[in-house]
Amino acid sequence: MKTPNPTTAANRRYAIEFALSMLAYVVVLVISITVINYGLPPAWKLVFALLPIIPIAFVFAAIVRYVGSIDELQRRIHIESLALAAGITALLAVTYGFLETVGLPHLSAWFTYAAVMVAWLIARPFVARRYR
């Protein structure tokens, strides 16, 4: 019986989709920055500023598809680490929010995104270790 293993196939497909989306992101980002710096009417600036969201949405779709097609334990590990990442980010965000009230500089919403992704990455091996 040589049916392809869906979990292995999902890993491969995700790697390909992620690489292509990130490549598209870099290309679109460069185009977007170049065009914006040319000096466009504000409405067009808005369009080009939002353009890199499209390849990012593809990354999101790839992640959703990936988590949906791996086996139940691998999915559980990802979801548990994502839940931990959300909690850690919430704690960090609230902590920094309080620090802002006593004069620390206001941070961009970008940091929230970075915090979730970094926390997910860090949490994953710790969660996975519980099942080893």
Place this chain on the structure above:
Amino acid sequence: MRNRIRVLRAEREWSQAEVADRLGIARQTINALETGKYAPSLPLAFKISKLFAKPVEEIFDPASEE
């Protein structure tokens, strides 16, 4: 949950990777099942039972719930 997957697998001289492929799961998952670190869902338990041609209760020991 304790189970006999490792023994049944050894009897058939299958590697973890082979069993993982037959069940459509990751090798790490079959390892977690064998060591009892992870109790499978009912559908996966029945797939395992079908693969080894043994009833679920002959593979998994419900008395050993961790």
